[in-house]
Amino acid sequence: MKAVMVLTLLTSLITAPATTPTGGSLALEVLSSRPDQVSGGDALIRVRQSRGAKAEPRVLRDGEDVTSAFTRTGDVLTGLVTGLKNGDNTITAVAGRRRESINVRNHPIQGPIFSGAHQYPFLCKTERSGLGPPVADNQDGQGMRVSDGWSRDCFAPTVTDRLYRSTDGTYKLMPAERPADLATTTLLDGRTVDFVVRRERGVINRFLYSIAILEDGWNGRAIYRFDGGVAIGHDQGTLGSAALDPYGLGKGYAILHSSGTRTSTHYNLILGGETALMVKERFVERHGPPLYTVGVGGSGGGIQQYIYGQNHGDRVIDAAIPQYSYPDMVTQTIHVGDCELLERYMDHNPRWARWEDRMALIGMNASDTVANPYTGRPGSDECVNGWRGLTPLTMNPLWTSNNDPEWQRMDPPGVKDTVRWTHWEDLRTVYGVDETGHARSTWDNVGVQYGLSALTGGVITPEEFLDVNAEVGSWKEAADMVQEGCPFVPSACPADLDPWSSRNVRLGDPAPRRAGDPVAIRNVQRSGLVFGGDIDLPVIDWRHYLDDQLDMHNAHQSFASRKRMLDHDGRAGNQVIWFTDARPDGPRFDQTPEALRVIDEWMANIRRHPARGVEGNKPSQAVDRCFATNGSEIAAGPRVWDGVLDRRPPGACTQRFPLYSTSRVVAGGPIEGGVYKCRLQPVDRAVARGLYGSWRPSPDQRARLKQIFPTGVCDY
Numbered sequence: 015m016k017a018v019m020v021l022t023l024l025t026s027l028i029t030a031p032a033t034t035p036t037g038g039s040l041a042l043e044v045l046s047s048r049p050d051q052v053s054g055g056d057a058l059i060r061v062r063q064s065r066g067a068k069a070e071p072r073v074l075r076d077g078e079d080v081t082s083a084f085t086r087t088g089d090v091l092t093g094l095v096t097g098l099k100n101g102d103n104t105i106t107a108v109a110g111r112r113r114e115s116i117n118v119r120n121h122p123i124q125g126p127i128f129s130g131a132h133q134y135p136f137l138c139k140t141e142r143s144g145l146g147p148p149v150a151d152n153q154d155g156q157g158m159r160v161s162d163g164w165s166r167d168c169f170a171p172t173v174t175d176r177l178y179r180s181t182d183g184t185y186k187l188m189p190a191e192r193p194a195d196l197a198t199t200t201l202l203d204g205r206t207v208d209f210v211v212r213r214e215r216g217v218i219n220r221f222l223y224s225i226a227i228l229e230d231g232w233n234g235r236a237i238y239r240f241d242g243g244v245a246i247g248h249d250q251g252t253l254g255s256a257a258l259d260p261y262g263l264g265k266g267y268a269i270l271h272s273s274g275t276r277t278s279t280h281y282n283l284i285l286g287g288e289t290a291l292m293v294k295e296r297f298v299e300r301h302g303p304p305l306y307t308v309g310v311g312g313s314g315g316g317i318q319q320y321i322y323g324q325n326h327g328d329r330v331i332d333a334a335i336p337q338y339s340y341p342d343m344v345t346q347t348i349h350v351g352d353c354e355l356l357e358r359y360m361d362h363n364p365r366w367a368r369w370e371d372r373m374a375l376i377g378m379n380a381s382d383t384v385a386n387p388y389t390g391r392p393g394s395d396e397c398v399n400g401w402r403g404l405t406p407l408t409m410n411p412l413w414t415s416n417n418d419p420e421w422q423r424m425d426p427p428g429v430k431d432t433v434r435w436t437h438w439e440d441l442r443t444v445y446g447v448d449e450t451g452h453a454r455s456t457w458d459n460v461g462v463q464y465g466l467s468a469l470t471g472g473v474i475t476p477e478e479f480l481d482v483n484a485e486v487g488s489w490k491e492a493a494d495m496v497q498e499g500c501p502f503v504p505s506a507c508p509a510d511l512d513p514w515s516s517r518n519v520r521l522g523d524p525a526p527r528r529a530g531d532p533v534a535i536r537n538v539q540r541s542g543l544v545f546g547g548d549i550d551l552p553v554i555d556w557r558h559y560l561d562d563q564l565d566m567h568n569a570h571q572s573f574a575s576r577k578r579m580l581d582h583d584g585r586a587g588n589q590v591i592w593f594t595d596a597r598p599d600g601p602r603f604d605q606t607p608e609a610l611r612v613i614d615e616w617m618a619n620i621r622r623h624p625a626r627g628v629e630g631n632k633p634s635q636a637v638d639r640c641f642a643t644n645g646s647e648i649a650a651g652p653r654v655w656d657g658v659l660d661r662r663p664p665g666a667c668t669q670r671f672p673l674y675s676t677s678r679v680v681a682g683g684p685i686e687g688g689v690y691k692c693r694l695q696p697v698d699r700a701v702a703r704g705l706y707g708s709w710r711p712s713p714d715q716r717a718r719l720k721q722i723f724p725t726g727v728c729d730y
Contacts, residue, residue, distance in 0.1 A: 039064055040071060040107045040114040045092070046298040048329070049116055053292050054123040054218075055098045058299045059084075061091040061107045069110035076104055094299055124167040125219035125292070129285040130443045132220065135429045137249045137420055138168035139273075143222055145170040145215060168250045172216035176229070177258070179209035185258055199231070199264035202614070207231040211263055218296060219289040221250060221274030224257040225297050233266030235614070236297065236304040238290065238331055241271075242313030242338070243278025244407065246414060247440040248433055251279030256311070261607060268304065270297055277314025281343050282441055283321045283543055290322055290330045306617045310606065312337035313567060316555075320575060323549040325542045333552040333617060335609045338560075338567035341545040341575045344456075344538055345688040347408055347437065349676035351457045352376070353397035354405045355486050356464065356677060358514035365478065369393040374468035375482060377675035378568060379561045388501065388513055396674075400566030406498050406515050408437040409489055411452065413498045436492065438534070444541045445534040452492040456538060458530030458691045459488055461728040466682045470707030476715060483722050487519045488528035494518075524722040535690045544688060545575065547582030552616045552628055552636070553589040554609045558596040559671050569593065570673040570685065573658050577686035580659070587629035591655060593671050594641040595648075603645035612636050640667035659685070682730050694726035 046058040061071055061084065072081045075095055084093030095105060098120040106115040121127045138148045149169045176188035179197040186193070188210055197209040210229040215222065239256035251273030259269050273279050274289035294307065309319040309331040316339025322330045340346055356375050360366035372380045372395050380395030387399060406413045414435035421430040438445050438453035445454045464486055469479040497503060499512035506512075520526050538544060555572045572591045579586035594605050612635045619631035639650040649666035656665035658673060676687065682705075683689050695703075697719045701711060705727070711719060719727075 040109055040112050042105060042107055042114050042116040044116065044118060045303055047291065047295040050119040051121070051127050051291060051295075052098065052118050053121045053125070053127060053295060055100075055120060056094055056096040056299055057098065057105075057118055057120075057295075058302070059093055059095050059105055063089050063091070063109060065089055067109060067112075069112070071107045071109040074104075074106040074108065077106075092302075123218060123292075124169055125288065126285075127288050127292070129282070129288045132167070133247055133282075133440075134166070135248055135424070135433065136166070136168060136220065137418065137424075139250045139252055139420075140168055140170035140217065140222070142420075143215075143252055145173055145217070145222070167217075167220050169217045169220075172214060174212065174214045177211045177213055177226075179211070179260060179264070183260075185211070199228075201228075201231050201264075201266040202233045202235075203266075205231070209264065211258070213258070214300070215253070218272065218292045219274055219285075221272050221279070221289055222253050223270075223272040223274075223289075223293045223296070224253050225268065225270055225293070225300070226258055226263060227268040227301070228263055228266055231266045232268055232301070234305045235266070236268040236270055236307040237262045237610075238270045238275075238294070238307055238309050240309055240311030240315030240318045241276035241278060242311065242315045242317075243276060244314065244343075244404065245278050245280055246407065246416070246433075246435045246437065247280035247282060249279055249416070249418070251276055254278075259310075262310070262610075265610075268297065268301065270294065270307070275315075275318060277318070277343070280440060281314070281437065282444075283318060283343075284444065284541065286318060287322045287325050287330065287542075290318075291326060294330055305621070306332040308333040308335060308610065308613050308617075310335045310337070310610075312557075313339070314343065316340070317342055317545075319553075320545045320549060321543065323551045323553075324545055324547075328551060331551065333613045334549075335554050335556060335606065335613065337555075337606070338557045339555055339575065340567075340571045341578055341686070341688070342543060344437075344441075344543045345545075345690075347457060348687060348690060349377075349678045350401050350404050350408065351489060352459070352462075352464070352677040353401045354514045354516075355459075355488070355519060356482075357395075357397050357402075358516050358519065359482060359486050361514070363481075369395055372397075373674065374473045375465045375680065376677050377680040378677075379564055379674045381562070381564060384562075384564050394564055396561075396564045396566065396568060399564035400568075402513060403502065405489075406502055406518075407435075409455070409457065409492065410495045410498060410515070410518060411436050411439060411492050412495060413502055415502075434492070438492070441538075441543070444537055444543060445531075446537050448531065450491075450493040454531040454534035454537075455492065456530045456534045456690045457489060458528060458535075459486075460527045460529050461692055461694045461723055461726055462527070462678065462681050463723075463727050464677060464681055466705075467680050469709065476709050476711070480715065480718050480722070484524040484718070485521075487521045487525035490518050490520055530691050532691070539690075545578055547575075547578035547580070547586075549579065550588060550628055552613060552620075552632075554592060554612060554636070555589055556592040556594070556605050556609055558601040559593050560596055560601075561672070561674055562597055563600070568674055569671060570658075570675060573655070573673070574686045577659055577684070578688070581686065585629070587632070590632075590636050590638050592639045592641065593667060594645060595643045595670070597643065602643050603641070605641060605645060608635075608645075638667065640670060682728060684730060689730065692728035692730060695729040696726050697723060700727050700729070 041062040043060045084091040103118045140148045177185045178188045180195045199209045213226045241254045257271035316336030319334040319336045369380045369382045378396035386394035411434035442453035468474045495518045499510040500507035576586045615633040640648045654665040654667040656662040657668045
């Protein structure tokens, strides 16, 4: 009975093809992926025959009859074609004298499809994740021997199990007899069913994946759960708790998840997008195309939704709920690299002893009362509470926070020490490699005038402006960096305190600036890792307002994404921005269930009226909104965020939730960020244009500016 129900639901969810055959013709379509991006040796194929045709179609795989794999529903035949060889395959439908073929290119289940060569060394975690030891492959001696054998690709056989949600809120293995503590759940349609989950786990594209679905209650919809964090790759990762999202499963959504789409595993979103496509393909092959797939996830999980929506359209997700998001990760490195430079300067200058004054330079929020995690005393800012440690993690090839003991069990010993642990190296296939053999870096602060808007606003004096820009410094090249001190290397504590990574800073009077590698900048801008605003999916960008806690997920980033969308094509009507207050004691209410309800209505409208497009199908609640700490609505509508990206008087939500910026916005850059290397203008031209407001530099001050900025200052 269950198999019949699943088959009926599967066939009912298969949508009409883009082209309908006429005159007795046939149409072929790969439902599970793009025809050139099939993986794992199988593909879900649809054959549509024009109405009234008499000849029954046969389906051939490279000439071999596979018609028995297909099931007819009306004029449509659907079947999972297996046995595809790596490389090109031809699927042919034949009916009488009619013949239609489609070329299918199959790739190994361990990948890659388009992400490039696999990263080695690579730490397997199948055993700790309950899948058993990785399958030994002994290829070329390039694998790594861990406690459970050799494996280059960390592959393990697929495992399927049944779980139930207990009345105590945990998941347990489903026994043969109905357990007394089995919980029930109410689906979207109001039915109440037993909370029993069928879960499939395995390895796709070298990463662990999970597909979980209610055994008797799939609502035909899917959620792809993306996770955040920051890591430098070389690790299979583990599955997160989101793989068994109790709210989504409880409402009947299928939950798709992978360790390769957790940025706590890696930040290569070319590889991540490829992995998401392959996981989605696996789901469609086993369950059929869902009504829609909505992305849900915070921080790096939110970034992935913007990037994959841009790069892959609706092939991974059809709608997005990015939470605590940024437009992308790679452009955050621009201002993150400023944090420790400015903090080092301010920590050694009595002028900046009052923490709230530091906003004049860093742009981010600062507080004289929030506890500092490094001193234990009141007084801190977002650079310290939110971003400290990201500079060495991004830039220093000698330092990593990855102290997983399994690295020490690698054979031969010291495998971990062969890795250059930087963001640039993790994406060396994107950034490129320089003449020293290190990955190229985009980080640049040539011409950046730190504190410029504070100067023109009268918050700092000309002398203070000149002083910070002369002394702030820049970062050494990767080949010249040395090992970090305390607190990044615990064995160096407490004597060797260097929270600013100052041993890797270029200092002087004036201190030199660093020029970003133009090849790296060009490569990353072309790569798809930068969000350029090209996304045409329903987007509910939601976050708790955490700026007063100096949290790294600063609220202005939602508007940075919107501005990039506006810059791309002048439109951003498919994105709505929701804030929920978290003051004074932190988050209390989760707006995600409401966002899912609005997305469901939005997607239903699109199915009914596809010609109206995404923006034309917005339901009444798909508007900009803000909410109180208890989740109740404060204001909603098209004007609630006035004053953020325009010069109108502040809207109701704008007034309630003050926004901060970054060091580069303070320096005159745009709110959307993303300027790796600014265009330069001579100091004399900047003065003549009135760039410094009411300040008219004296001859000595002008000479000092030219000494600090010998090649000119930024012209944003």
